[in-house]
Amino acid sequence: MRTANVSEHFPALPNILPELFYVPTSSDIAAAATATHAPRFLLLYGSLRETSYSRLLTLEAARLLEAMGGEVRIFDPHDLPLPDSEPDTHPKVRELRELAQWAEGMVWCSPERHGAMTGIMKAQIDWLPLSIGAVRPTQGKTLALMQVSGGSQSFNALNQLRILGRWMRMITIPNQSSVAKAFLEFDDAGRMKPSAYYDRVVDVMEELFKFTLLTRNVSGFLVDRYSERKESAEQLSLQVNQRVL
Template identity: 65%
Template sequence: MDSGVTDDLPGLDRDRLPSFDPQTLANPVQSEHAPRILLLYGSVRKRSFSRLAAEEAARILRHLGADTRMFDPRDLPLPDETDADHPKVAELRDLVTWCEGMVWSSPERHGAMTGIMKAQIDWVPLSLGGVRPTQGKTLAVMQVCGGSQSFNTVNQLRILGRWMRLLTIPNQSSVPKAWAEFGQDDRMKPSPYYDRIVDVMEELVRFTWLTRDLKPQLLDRYAERVESHAALSKRVNTSDAVGSETKT
């Protein structure tokens, strides 16, 4: 060890950060139900290639043993346009709460995700009552392009996934010239781009199986433990102070 480096940690609350025990990740509880995957897409066009790509992804997921649901963004109001009790908002939030993983599939428009895609994500809160509907769940990101291949949208989706505290898997899909990759039957043609979607869905299912029962351990954060302890201490001390004043 560098002689100029010490192990002194004066800023650390050692009671809130014990030495790491790897056994905490050996969860004896193993869920047996099929992984629950929600798919969102970013276009309401009659022939939406982001929807068609999501439908192909859903077929692959079901082949891999997953339970899939897809949200139709038509009639979803703009964020802040109405209250969260709007039927479409409530439907979306219920689905996000239900799922254990998600697929976000968006077209690239003007070098970015569509407003329809962003609106769906914006309607999902970080906290919903005592539940954090996205935190610790898995996410796969996909985009379809009208022209040459780009990764602008999947990169943006990754930023949002991190902000929503989702476990975004390493693999991703970007389909260039999507209009040429789907036949008149609206099915994706065999190609390396189709194979990549298979890869992404396979990886998503694996990550979901591996992490869904470990959410309490994966989401247990030092900063939140310190904050919770401070809040509890303040409440207890305030109660004691009020009690003392009452007694006198």
């Protein structure tokens, strides 16, 4: 890792540790190894209804990602327990966490209920910890957001999901999809009808795919933080001092 000579180049930063200060350059990204496997996506939806429009919209997203060459998994939230009501060894919790670690990008799709995302959607996200040992199952991975509404177009669930995406340290893409009066947007076979809403879903999946290709090889570099390098160095120093004593 390259470091900057803080005393020479940054005399106005006396509180920076020179040995831990890193100056990013475009060559860091250019030097990253290029993955050749298909991009991997995990899709979550937030309804258990037999006719779930968030699930139908998720299926449309899955078809688009697969048509672009992606590998897709959709998590079925049936039988997922409420957070903290069961140990994290529960089969559905293990399945969800393993899929989150496998994925390089995600799609979260929730109905809007009482002006918010559903409890089903929030429970899935709450079962995903920021870290599992040394592994961070969501950090640095891409995320696309969608919602369905029974009435007029709204962005309440999307706004909440975007906050959660940031909290989970994900690269949440700018574009998003909100489908109003979703019960009118799908045919009897469960396929989404041609519309501006459908075109927006295509836009969002294209953007997610592009962002994933751009970032999946360098996600570790993108989320590498000075504060965490400093904390790791302090912990290592403490361990060394304890051994000496």
